[in-house]
Amino acid sequence: MTLLTAKSISKTYREKVAVNHIDLTVKEGQLIAFLGPNGAGKSTTINMLTGLIQTTSGEIRLAGLDPKQKEYHHKIGVVFQNSVLDGQLTVQQNIQNRARMYKNIDLDFENQLIDDFGLTTILDQRYDTLSGGQRRRVDIARALVHQPDLLFLDEPSTGLDIQTRKVIWGTLEKLRETRGLTIILTTHYLEEAEEADFVYVIDHGEVIAHDTVKQLKEDYAQNLLTIESENKDAVLAEIDSSWSVVQEKGSLLIKVPNEHDAIDFLQRVEPLITHFEFRHGNMDDIFMALTGKEIR
Numbered sequence: 001m002t003l004l005t006a007k008s009i010s011k012t013y014r015e016k017v018a019v020n021h022i023d024l025t026v027k028e029g030q031l032i033a034f035l036g037p038n039g040a041g042k043s044t045t046i047n048m049l050t051g052l053i054q055t056t057s058g059e060i061r062l063a064g065l066d067p068k069q070k071e072y073h074h075k076i077g078v079v080f081q082n083s084v085l086d087g088q089l090t091v092q093q094n095i096q097n098r099a100r101m102y103k104n105i106d107l108d109f110e111n112q113l114i115d116d117f118g119l120t121t122i123l124d125q126r127y128d129t130l131s132g133g134q135r136r137r138v139d140i141a142r143a144l145v146h147q148p149d150l151l152f153l154d155e156p157s158t159g160l161d162i163q164t165r166k167v168i169w170g171t172l173e174k175l176r177e178t179r180g181l182t183i184i185l186t187t188h189y190l191e192e193a194e195e196a197d198f199v200y201v202i203d204h205g206e207v208i209a210h211d212t213v214k215q216l217k218e219d220y221a222q223n224l225l226t227i228e229s230e231n232k233d234a235v236l237a238e239i240d241s242s243w244s245v246v247q248e249k250g251s252l253l254i255k256v257p258n259e260h261d262a263i264d265f266l267q268r269v270e271p272l273i274t275h276f277e278f279r280h281g282n283m284d285d286i287f288m289a290l291t292g293k294e295i296r
């Protein structure tokens, strides 16, 4: 079922068009990624969807609600790029101040969040004494305390180590499975976009592609098998006629549909080759194919 729609939303600052007629559809339980370079318009889009800034034009609806309505804000949780928590207060005080803003807070759920995000031992520590990774875990737990349907994460993993990312994504994954939590994130981390059900590729305030990761890969980022051989003609004779092949600096660059085909092929030509490399198509390729620029 559709949870959120944005119809032709735009944001203009004087003559600067930050977001230009973007359409979005988000279904319940989806993980959606906004992928784009610095200044593409991702944060501006999120800020409109969270009601932090008003649209210049267009319409946003979340379960029939408008961002100006109070109920809209009960249904969302937001984690901004820069934390908005009070540094003078402890972790517990920050979380409880947030919880007090809502009726019917489920204490068991709150305690589970504290546990899942590994905050138990730092509950009494002042927020401004925490490390970046600890802060981010508190930010996310606080944004979830009222059990929102939709969580917005603006660049959630920036500056975080692998361990912290694992804790965060493990917990978010659990909430998706158990409660059908919907998530919209912006990211420069390709592996985060790779996990998404649906990706909006944004550049210069516009959606330049929107599709599943699988389809985007098929269209713009194919798997590449690079082969070196003393006997290229014999290798070429073995290549499926539907695969595209380019010869570059003595190597054969072969676009293969999937890794199983690559393995079958490699087994057939093994005696003929001196070196090979297999690379999965990735989001960098997608961005390069769409814009001619590498993602920054």
Ligand SMILES: Nc1ncnc2c1ncn2[C@@H]1O[C@H](COP(=O)(O)OP(=O)(O)OP(=O)(O)O)[C@@H](O)[C@H]1O
Residues within 6 Å of the ligand: 013, 016, 017, 018, 019, 036, 037, 038, 039, 040, 041, 042, 043, 044, 045
């Ligand atoms: N308050 C503002 N006044 C004027 N221009 C703005 C304002 N906020 C954003 N912009 C401009 O709008 C464009 C989009 O910015 P936005 O922050 O949405 O990009 P982004 O994709 O989130 O970038 P990043 O990945 O660096 O966070 C940029 O050119 C930015 O300078």
